[in-house]
Every structure is written in structure tokens, then in C-alpha cells.
Amino acid sequence: MFTQFFGQFLLNNDLVSAEELNIVFQNIKSTRLRLGMIAIDEGFLTPTQVVVINNLQKKHDKRFGEIAVEFDYLTEVNLEKILNMQQSEHLKMAQTIVDLGYMTLEEFAEALNTYKRYYGISDESFDELKNGKVDEVIYNIINTENQVIKEYVTLFYKNIIRFITNEVYISEPVKLNGDEKFKYLFEQKLKGDQELYTAYTADESVLISFSSKYAGETIEVIDEFTIDVCKEFLNLHNGLFAVNMSDMDSKFDLEIQSHKENDVPLGDNLYKIPFHTDFGVVCLIIGM
Amino acid sequence: MKILICDDSTMIRRQLTNMILELGDFEIFEASNGSSAIDIYKENKPCLVFMDIIMPELDGIGAVNGIIDFDKMAKVVMLSSVGTKDNLSKALKAGAVDFIQKPVEVDVLKRTIDKFCREV
Numbered sequence: 001m002f003t004q005f006f007g008q009f010l011l012n013n014d015l016v017s018a019e020e021l022n023i024v025f026q027n028i029k030s031t032r033l034r035l036g037m038i039a040i041d042e043g044f045l046t047p048t049q050v051v052v053i054n055n056l057q058k059k060h061d062k063r064f065g066e067i068a069v070e071f072d073y074l075t076e077v078n079l080e081k082i083l084n085m086q087q088s089e090h091l092k093m094a095q096t097i098v099d100l101g102y103m104t105l106e107e108f109a110e111a112l113n114t115y116k117r118y119y120g121i122s123d124e125s126f127d128e129l130k131n132g133k134v135d136e137v138i139y140n141i142i143n144t145e146n147q148v149i150k151e152y153v154t155l156f157y158k159n160i161i162r163f164i165t166n167e168v169y170i171s172e173p174v175k176l177n178g179d180e181k182f183k184y185l186f187e188q189k190l191k192g193d194q195e196l197y198t199a200y201t202a203d204e205s206v207l208i209s210f211s212s213k214y215a216g217e218t219i220e221v222i223d224e225f226t227i228d229v230c231k232e233f234l235n236l237h238n239g240l241f242a243v244n245m246s247d248m249d250s251k252f253d254l255e256i257q258s259h260k261e262n263d264v265p266l267g268d269n270l271y272k273i274p275f276h277t278d279f280g281v282v283c284l285i286i287g288m
Numbered sequence: 289m290k291i292l293i294c295d296d297s298t299m300i301r302r303q304l305t306n307m308i309l310e311l312g313d314f315e316i317f318e319a320s321n322g323s324s325a326i327d328i329y330k331e332n333k334p335c336l337v338f339m340d341i342i343m344p345e346l347d348g349i350g351a352v353n354g355i356i357d358f359d360k361m362a363k364v365v366m367l368s369s370v371g372t373k374d375n376l377s378k379a380l381k382a383g384a385v386d387f388i389q390k391p392v393e394v395d396v397l398k399r400t401i402d403k404f405c406r407e408v
Contacts (some may be wrong), residue, residue, distance in 0.1 A: 163391075215299050215303075216303075224298075225298055225299070228297055228298045228299055229297075229299045231297070232297040232299050232300060235297070235342065235369060236369045236390055236391065237369075238369070238370075239342075239368065239369020239370040239371070239390065240369055242370050242372055243369075243370065243371050243372055243389070246372035246373055246374065251372075251374065253370075254342050254370055255342075256296075256342060256343075256344055257342075
């Protein structure tokens with residue numbers, strides 16, 4: 001999930017093109033992370049030391065880690081640590097981008113620091129993001145003081161990952177002007193300590209993929225069953241949200257979920273929050 | 289043995305039916321709202337009912353009341369995404385015997401069926 005968030009940032013800041021980013025995403029899965037890259041990221045080695053070790057490898061025909069320990073560049077403990085980090089998502093992204101020649105390692109590191117400053121992500125939060133914990137990043141993107149909305153959007157993100165796809169990131173909310181119609185709109189109101197209008201929408205092909213994944217069966221058209229599946233996802237998500245809020249002594253009751261076509265969402269101060277997935281964009285609509 | 293599934297979602301009814309049939313030889317009845325659940329219960333007297341809460345016409349709590357009024361020994365298990373303390377309390381007061389939080393897992397379903405259908 002880090003790669004999607006950070007990839008969007010690189011794109012928005014013209015550090016990579018859309019085509020290049022696409023190629024990066026395709027290549028990341030097959031990228032085998034080099035130990036030198038991990039060691040630099042952890043601060044165990046400098047880029048120059050990595051080059052020296054690579055040259056020694058050619059002379060001695062031994063593995064990177066063995067050479068690094070033999071020549072006292074790394075301790076056994078540090079080597080073990082970096083060996084355990086070979087699935088690191090953000091380092092695979094760095095290595096892929098650098099290997100493809102889109103950025104240098106220094107440029108990538110600088111972009112990462114800018115990203116952390118821009119979103120106010122502390123080093124601790126960044127570690128959490130690397131480990132898949134995105135709460136603070138999401139809070140910073142949606143930029144609201146309303147704790148209920150923060151909880152809602154974060155849970156929606158987590159439920160997309162839980163039930164639909166783990167390749168998803170969100171981008172900044174866009175205020176709705178009140179006139180914008182949506183071809184498919186799935187809605188549910190929550191009433192309790194505060195009233196919450198919730199809805200989501202997507203294009204037809206995206207909804208077909210979305211509902212297929214959620215139902216766990218092949219769906220090829222939008223029919224009564226597809227509508228039912230889409231409504232049930234919102235109902236499940238809102239139910240889980242109500243449970244979470246109940247645990248925090250905040251009460252929400254759910255009204256019956258519904259759907260509309262070619263219509264506008266009803267509510268005040270509505271925003272749509274794009275959730276970018278590997279099969280298209282799903283927009284959450286919520287009053288903020 | 290007969291089991292009644294009451295949920296306004298076709299997908300949920302279908303998924304639950306498939307899961308239950310994998311667990312044994314059951315006769316499954318379906319209802320999409322609380323009113324029809326009461327009618328189907330009266331006609332077929334299933335050993336177990338899985339009942340959603342948020343439904344049109346008559347919600348799950350109303351349906352539990354209706355079923356228990358007819359049959360005080362009825363075994364109704366709530367199956368809902370809204371597993372709040374409030375709903376749990378209402379359901380148990382109405383006469384439900386258990387509450388399962390959606391999404392339901394096969395092992396929880398099996399344990400529930402074993403427990404309440406075996407008691408018959």
C-alpha cells in the first residue's frame with residue numbers, strides 16, 4: 001500500500017510520468033531487493049561502501065552479506081536484520097525506480113523526505129506506513145478535524161483491503177457542488193450521536209469488478225444481484241463502523257441501504273474521496 | 289433438519305446457504321424480511337433461524353418477537369454486521385439465543401448449528 005500512496009505523490013509532483021509509474025508497479029512484484037539497498041536505508045552502509053563490497057564480490061565470488069561481514073562492513077546481527085527485510089515494499093519501489101533509470105537513489109531519498117514533510121509524517125508514522133499501518137497518512141490526506149470522519153474513512157480503506165483488494169490508496173477529497181449526478185450511487189444514512197450521510201459510487205466496469213471480488217463469484221453485468229452485492233458491502237462496512245463507534249461509547253443506528261441511478265447524493269457539505277484500486281476508482285461520498 | 293435464513297441481501301442468503309449445505313444435509317428456507325420470516329417459520333418450524341437485523345418492512349428484532357410469540361422454544365440466532373452492545377441486548381431481550389457478527393466464518397457457523405440443531 002505504501003507504493004500506491006508514494007507513487008501518487010511522485011506522479012503529482014512530476015517526478016515520474018504516469019507511464020513510468022505503471023511500469024514500476026508492474027516490475028515491483030518481480031524485483032528482488034538487493035541487500036546493499038536495505039543496508040543503506042538502515043544506515044549500516046553508505047552508497048560508497050556498497051560499491052566497494054560489490055567490487056570485492058567480483059574478486060572473491062562470495063555473496064554480498066558474507067563479504068560485508070568478512071571485511072567488517074557489517075556485523076552478523078546487522079546482516080540478519082537486513083536479510084529479514086527483503087520484502088520491504090518501499091525499498092523494492094526505490095530499487096525498481098532506480099534500476100529503471102527514472103530517478104537516482106539520492107533523488108528518491110529526497111522525494112521520500114519531501115513526502116514525509118508534506119504530509120507531516122513522523123519517522124515513527126513512516127515506519128508504521130512501511131508496515132502497512134496507514135491511519136496517520138489517511139488522516140493527513142483527508143485533512144479534517146472531525147474524528148468520526150477520520151475513523152470512518154480509515155475503516156473504509158481497511159475494509160476495501162480486507163474484502164476487495166490490497167492494492168489501494170486514497171487521494172485528496174473533492175467537494176461536491178450539489179449538482180453532480182452519478183450513474184450508480186449506493187447510500188446509507190447513519191443516525192445517532194450525529195447524522196452521517198454515506199455513499200459510494202464508481203463507473204460500471206469498476207462496480208462489476210468490485211462486486212465480483214466482494215461476492216467471490218464472476219459477475220459480468222450490473223443487474224439486480226450486482227446492486228444487491230454493492231449495497232451489502234456498504235451495509236457491512238457501516239455495521240462494522242457502528243460497532244467500532246459503540247466500543248467508543250458513540251451510538252449509530254443504520255437506516256436501510258439503498259441505491260440510485262443517474263442522481264445526486266443528498267446531504268450537506270459532501271465530499272468525494274477517491275479510492276484508487278488496481279481495477280479502477282471507487283469514490284466514497286461523505287458529509288465532512 | 290430445517291434452517292431458515294432471513295436477510296434482505298440475496299448475496300448473503302446465497303453464501304449462507306452454500307456454507308450450510310457444505311456442513312450437512314439441511315433443508316434451507318429463505319426470507320428477505322422479518323414479516324415473511326414469521327410466516328415461513330410458522331409453516332415449517334425450522335430447528336434454527338439465522339436472522340439479520342436491518343431489513344425493510346419488519347426488522348430482525350421485530351421478527352424475533354413475532355417468532356418467539358408463536359414458539360417460545362424457537363432458536364433464533366442474530367446474524368448481523370451491527371453487533372453493537374445495544375443490538376445484542378435488544379436481540380437477547382426479544383428471545384434470540386445467540387448473536388453472530390458478520391462476516392460469518394464457517395467454523396462459527398458450524399459450532400452454532402451443532403449447538404442448536406443438536407439440542408432438538
